[in-house]
Amino acid sequence: MNRIMKNLMQRNEFYISIAIVALSIAIQLRSGQFFTSNNIVDLLSALIVPGLFALGAFMVIVSGGVDVSFPALASLSMYATTRILVDTNYQGGILLPIVMSLCFGAILGAVNGVLIATFKLPPLIVTLGTSSVFKGIMQGVLNAVQITVIPPGMSSFGTAALFIATNPQSGLTSRMPVAFLALVIVLLIVYFVLQHTMYGRGLYAIGGNEVSAYRAGFNVWLIKFLLYVGVGMISSLAGLIRVCMMTQAHPTNMLGMEMMVIAGVVLGGTAITGGSGTLTGCMLGTILLVMVENSLILLGVPTFWQGFFLGVFIIVGMGISALQVSRAIKARGALTRRVQQ
Amino acid sequence: MAQSVLKVVDIKKSFAGVQALKGVSLEIKAGEIHCLAGENGSGKSTLIKIISGVYTPDEGQIIFGDKVYSKITPIEAIRNGIQVIYQDFSIFPNLSVMENLAFNEELANKRKLVNRKRMKKIAQEALAKINFDVDLNAKVGSLSVASKQLIAICRALMLNARLIIMDEPTTALTRKEVNALFNIILDLKKQGIATLFVSHKLDEVFEISERFTILRNGEKAAEGFTSELDNKKFTYYMTGREFEDKPFVPTNVSEDPVLSVENLSMNGFYENVNFSLHRGEILGITGLLGSGRTELALSLFGIMQADTGTIKIDGEPVKLDSPETAINHGIGYVPEDRLTEGLFLPQSIGDNIIVSELDKLSSRLGIIDRDKKKEEIRQWVDKLSIATPNPDNACSTLSGGNQQRVVLAKWLSRDLKVLVLNGPTMGVDIGSKHDIHQILRRLAEQGLGIIIISDDIPEILTNCSKILIMRNGRISAALTPDEADTQVLARYMM
Numbered sequence: 001m002n003r004i005m006k007n008l009m010q011r012n013e014f015y016i017s018i019a020i021v022a023l024s025i026a027i028q029l030r031s032g033q034f035f036t037s038n039n040i041v042d043l044l045s046a047l048i049v050p051g052l053f054a055l056g057a058f059m060v061i062v063s064g065g066v067d068v069s070f071p072a073l074a075s076l077s078m079y080a081t082t083r084i085l086v087d088t089n090y091q092g093g094i095l096l097p098i099v100m101s102l103c104f105g106a107i108l109g110a111v112n113g114v115l116i117a118t119f120k121l122p123p124l125i126v127t128l129g130t131s132s133v134f135k136g137i138m139q140g141v142l143n144a145v146q147i148t149v150i151p152p153g154m155s156s157f158g159t160a161a162l163f164i165a166t167n168p169q170s171g172l173t174s175r176m177p178v179a180f181l182a183l184v185i186v187l188l189i190v191y192f193v194l195q196h197t198m199y200g201r202g203l204y205a206i207g208g209n210e211v212s213a214y215r216a217g218f219n220v221w222l223i224k225f226l227l228y229v230g231v232g233m234i235s236s237l238a239g240l241i242r243v244c245m246m247t248q249a250h251p252t253n254m255l256g257m258e259m260m261v262i263a264g265v266v267l268g269g270t271a272i273t274g275g276s277g278t279l280t281g282c283m284l285g286t287i288l289l290v291m292v293e294n295s296l297i298l299l300g301v302p303t304f305w306q307g308f309f310l311g312v313f314i315i316v317g318m319g320i321s322a323l324q325v326s327r328a329i330k331a332r333g334a335l336t337r338r339v340q341q
Numbered sequence: 342m343a344q345s346v347l348k349v350v351d352i353k354k355s356f357a358g359v360q361a362l363k364g365v366s367l368e369i370k371a372g373e374i375h376c377l378a379g380e381n382g383s384g385k386s387t388l389i390k391i392i393s394g395v396y397t398p399d400e401g402q403i404i405f406g407d408k409v410y411s412k413i414t415p416i417e418a419i420r421n422g423i424q425v426i427y428q429d430f431s432i433f434p435n436l437s438v439m440e441n442l443a444f445n446e447e448l449a450n451k452r453k454l455v456n457r458k459r460m461k462k463i464a465q466e467a468l469a470k471i472n473f474d475v476d477l478n479a480k481v482g483s484l485s486v487a488s489k490q491l492i493a494i495c496r497a498l499m500l501n502a503r504l505i506i507m508d509e510p511t512t513a514l515t516r517k518e519v520n521a522l523f524n525i526i527l528d529l530k531k532q533g534i535a536t537l538f539v540s541h542k543l544d545e546v547f548e549i550s551e552r553f554t555i556l557r558n559g560e561k562a563a564e565g566f567t568s569e570l571d572n573k574k575f576t577y578y579m580t581g582r583e584f585e586d587k588p589f590v591p592t593n594v595s596e597d598p599v600l601s602v603e604n605l606s607m608n609g610f611y612e613n614v615n616f617s618l619h620r621g622e623i624l625g626i627t628g629l630l631g632s633g634r635t636e637l638a639l640s641l642f643g644i645m646q647a648d649t650g651t652i653k654i655d656g657e658p659v660k661l662d663s664p665e666t667a668i669n670h671g672i673g674y675v676p677e678d679r680l681t682e683g684l685f686l687p688q689s690i691g692d693n694i695i696v697s698e699l700d701k702l703s704s705r706l707g708i709i710d711r712d713k714k715k716e717e718i719r720q721w722v723d724k725l726s727i728a729t730p731n732p733d734n735a736c737s738t739l740s741g742g743n744q745q746r747v748v749l750a751k752w753l754s755r756d757l758k759v760l761v762l763n764g765p766t767m768g769v770d771i772g773s774k775h776d777i778h779q780i781l782r783r784l785a786e787q788g789l790g791i792i793i794i795s796d797d798i799p800e801i802l803t804n805c806s807k808i809l810i811m812r813n814g815r816i817s818a819a820l821t822p823d824e825a826d827t828q829v830l831a832r833y834m835m
Binding site: 195196197198199200201204205207208209211212213215216217218271274275276 | 427429431432433434435436440444445447448449452453454455
């Protein structure tokens with residue numbers, strides 16, 4: 001029992017869960033509105049886009065890299081998809097837009113992949129660069145402006161509901177979007193890949209020690225390349241879902257999300273140095289940050305404080321990983337002392 | 342005569358015009374324990390990489406049994422039973438023991454999906470080969486260095502290894518762990534598996550190996566049976582130089598002590614330490630790990646502070662509460678781990694040398710006088726014969742011995758009274774070690790007081806004029822070198 005407790009105490013998931021519970025109770029006590037069906041549904045619906053982004057960011061961080069280009073990548077891909085479909089007066093269903101944005105995502109992700117896997121450039125620098133390039137293409141080449149009317153297939157997908165939750169007291173209703181299924185499906189796929197395929201174990205292996213992974217026989221180039229292609233596809237899907245749910249394409253309103261998403265992943269216990277982290281932690285960390293973003297208003301906290309609390313969580317999250325790094329350095333110090341013996 | 346597992350004939354290899362191997366041959370027989378020795382840069386690692394297929398040789402043959410190759414790939418090397426255990430063990434610290442053991446075979450069989458049951462079986466079989474008992478689900482990063490190494494050995498044995506190459510396997514092990522490793526190597530021998538042991542530590546060479554090959558500057562300097570090798574020959578083959586182990590006799594000892602330590606205590610680390618050091622002397626402090634020797638050294642440099650007692654410099658009591666005050670009182674310190682604590686590795690050799698005397702080299706406005714700086718650097722590079730084509734190169738391009746010289750230069754460029762060195766020749770090869778000792782002796786003759794903290798007993802015995810032995814935080818004996826020998830020192834240490 002003691003051992004289980006101790007084991008639990010060492011896990012970030014445990015602390016994140018406590019933080020989530022504490023925050024929900026605080027909101028509930030203050031507003032009485034947290035544990036209502038429509039608020040929960042609202043939260044889950046707000047989780048879709050950051051959740052998808054987080055899954056991509058999580059895989060990249062596990063492999064020992066970091067990707068800051070996904071909001072720009074998603075924006076460019078969703079904008080291109082919507083623009084083309086609007087210009088051709090597309091009247092069909094959601095399938096074609098999804099396929100198109102997955103293709104754009106794969107192509108843009110492949111750019112990251114080639115630069116990082118083939119030319120062995122540092123992922124942070126590469127994605128900072130491609131992030132600017134993607135934004136430039138969108139705003140310069142495509143002349144991006146807000147698109148207020150999107151194809152009917154997309155808007156009906158975005159507003160379709162799995163079910164509708166009604167708050168018996170206030171009579172407010174919230175729709176659970178069909179798009180939530182996309183998050184669930186991607187989550188299941190990522191879980192399967194990471195836990196049950198050699199590809200997924202290879203991601204962890206590369207994050208742990210890239211040279212060893214190469215010597216063990218992993219195809220490091222292919223694993224990294226496919227990783228960035230896959231992450232590009234997931235991010236694009238998130239971008240498209242965002243457009244559908246808002247029923248309009250706003251070229252810049254996803255930009256800047258990378259800090260919040262990465263902070264959520266790191267808060268959930270994913271080592272920024274690569275190689276370790278769990279999907280549970282990744283999702284819990286993201287949920288916590290989405291709660292902060294969405295629920296402070298229920299606490300009566302003015303919206304401008306959202307940025308403040310988000311910042312505090314980012315610092316705490318980064319602080320945790322900084323602590324991990326300094327612990328690792330101390331462990332290495334212990335090693336050099338062993339050498340003396 | 343046993344059949345040979347591996348034979349390389351007349352291997353030549355050059356990199357960018359530098360001839361790393363100039364026609365080296367080597368033969369290893371089944372079940373043999375063979376030692377490959379040589380100083381840094383002698384071509385040991387190049388040869389290993391050629392045998393394991395990482396590099397292709399320019400000329401020469403690689404022969405496994407009756408198969409002759411002029412070049413091989415890593416996969417061919419593995420198929421012919423060659424396994425290399427690298428210094429970093431090539432493990433995944435973030436993954437479980439099971440995954441670390443099973444990955445190679447799973448990947449070799451081109452498996453796409455993870456089957457934990459099968460992986461567990463593979464891992465258990467691997468561990469059984471050397472009767473190693475460890476939790477399969479433990480993360481490898483949480484294990485000791487010795488266990489990590491055993492995991493690397495288990496993994497190597499899985500693929501029908503006939504020759505295991507171990508690259509400096511004992512570097513990070515304790516004596517007990519080294520013994521355990523040697524037992525395993527002897528066990529492998531019984532199973533007919535040969536071991537090629539790469540090392541530059543001579544006691545290991547004598548202890549474990551039956552035959553040896555020594556490389557020097559890319560050529561084979563010697564080969565033969567270890568039983569016919571002695572200390573002196575070994576050193577000669579390694580370096581091409583003859584060293585005389587003349588004991589140090591101080592010639593220029595000052596009348597008054599430059600440093601005296603009286604009743605110095607620090608709770609939990611050392612107690613009631615008394616000694617004095619005169620200019621021109623070399624004082625050796627030895628003791629086991631945890632005996633308080635390192636903490637005492639750190640106290641002399643102001644990094645740690647003693648609770649009670651006095652430290653006097655030239656008879657004046659001083660309070661050393663930071664490295665800065667220690668430096669101002671003329672005390673220098675060369676740390677145990679020069680790489681992380683003493684040098685700026687990516688920066689140039691020159692900048693490292695002059696870093697502590699920037700004030701001296703700059704004008705009143707704080708602008709560095711380039712000519713003065715250049716001259717100063719040139720002078721130190723010459724004085725300590727630091728082997729570099731250009732002092733503008735990064736410090737990381739130097740070998741261990743030369744890096745240690747840069748650390749020395751950094752300190753000597755200030756006018757010091759006392760220099761404290763913690764493990765000054767750890768991880769440095771024999772030739773450089775000798776040179777560093779000569780430099781220290783010369784410095785002592787010029788009137789510097791030197792303290793060497795080391796657990797290398799021969800080093801202490803030949804280079805110090807006084808020896809303090811620490812045990813459990815106390816000085817258990819103070820001897821002169823002629824009163825002491827290895828046994829005496831060991832007795833006071835334990």
